[in-house]
Amino acid sequence: MTAKKQRSKRPALLSHTRPPTLRKNEAALSAKATRNLIRSHHTLLKQRTQALRVGNQALVDKIDAQIQENGGLESYQLASKIGQSSERGGDSSKVLIEWISPQIADLKTTSSKLRVLEVGALSTKNACSLNETLDVTRIDLNSQEPGILKQDFMERPLPLSDEDRFHLISLSLVLNYVPDPVGRGEMLKRCVTFLRQSPPVDSSTTFTPSLFLVLPAPCVANSRYLTEQRLEEILTSIGFSLTKNKQTSKLIYQLWEYSGKRQPREFRKEILNPGRTRNNFAIIVKRDVK
Ligand SMILES: C[S@@+](CC[C@H](N)C(=O)[O-])C[C@H]1O[C@@H](n2cnc3c(N)ncnc32)[C@H](O)[C@@H]1O
CATH class of the missing domain: 3.40.50.150 (Vaccinia Virus protein VP39)
Structure with a gap:
């Protein structure tokens, strides 16, 4: 008998992070649909922000139309609600x-x-x-x-x-x-x-x-x-x-x-953890202008 091929364990993608499923039978399909919807909404929002930044209103409108076509924020929220159900790991x-x-x-x-x-x-x-x-x-x-x-x-x-x-x-x-x-x-x-x-x-x-x-x-x-x-x-x-x-x-x-002990600092977007399979999530902190 041949030994079972071991799958290499890749780091989880951001879009794959919602806890597991509603009802066993609906599981695979709805979990996948839920993930896709959440991922696509986040991606479109990011693209919209970039388009806004460069002043490309035509692209902003196109992305808005795409967001609406996908069901808008409401569908995203529905997908997130499914994620909150106890069968999917529950309410945080x-x-x-x-x-x-x-x-x-x-x-x-x-x-x-x-x-x-x-x-x-x-x-x-x-x-x-x-x-x-x-x-x-x-x-x-x-x-x-x-x-x-x-x-x-x-x-x-x-x-x-x-x-x-x-x-x-x-x-x-x-x-x-x-x-x-x-x-x-x-x-x-x-x-x-x-x-x-x-x-x-x-x-x-x-x-x-x-x-x-x-x-x-x-x-x-x-x-x-x-x-x-x-x-x-x-x-x-x-x-x-x-x-x-x-x-x-x-x-x-x-x-x-x-604690109230603030030590205001700036944090830029800098590579801390390089790698091809990493995601680009970042937090930038700018100093407050007095
Ligand atoms: C993924 S849902 C999370 C819902 C819930 N808190 C949970 O833990 O499952 C994210 C929600 O945050 C809301 N949201 C995002 N930015 C917000 C803001 N600036 N003010 C109010 N709500 C915001 C979105 O509209 C969306 O309904």
């Missing part, structure tokens, strides 16, 4: 709840709540929305339900007081949606402005303002331009420190506490 906010449970335990016996901003919310029934100790504000570029505000986080009015700030911000699979590296850096910096230092109203519970970040694992594990160390350098420079970290074959989950 379950990990968040597990991590913050010790800190929010005391809130169960009070009416105080921790204020959470969920950016890129696809459902009002995920684990964080169902948690009675959390007061969740949900926003998305395209709202799928009445409890989700249609809003671009980058356009959200800046807070005037703590009432407009949050103890926790969730960016689950949102940063990788942003089509350009500079925009990703801006999104991370913007989070700080919305974090709240004061404790939940009428409560003695203390909670260090935090950022829950979820990314497809290859963004960090298999990129030419981003490594775990670089991600940590970036977030540390913005004032965060890493408190929880979990990686599966598909996703990387992290909880960052805001």
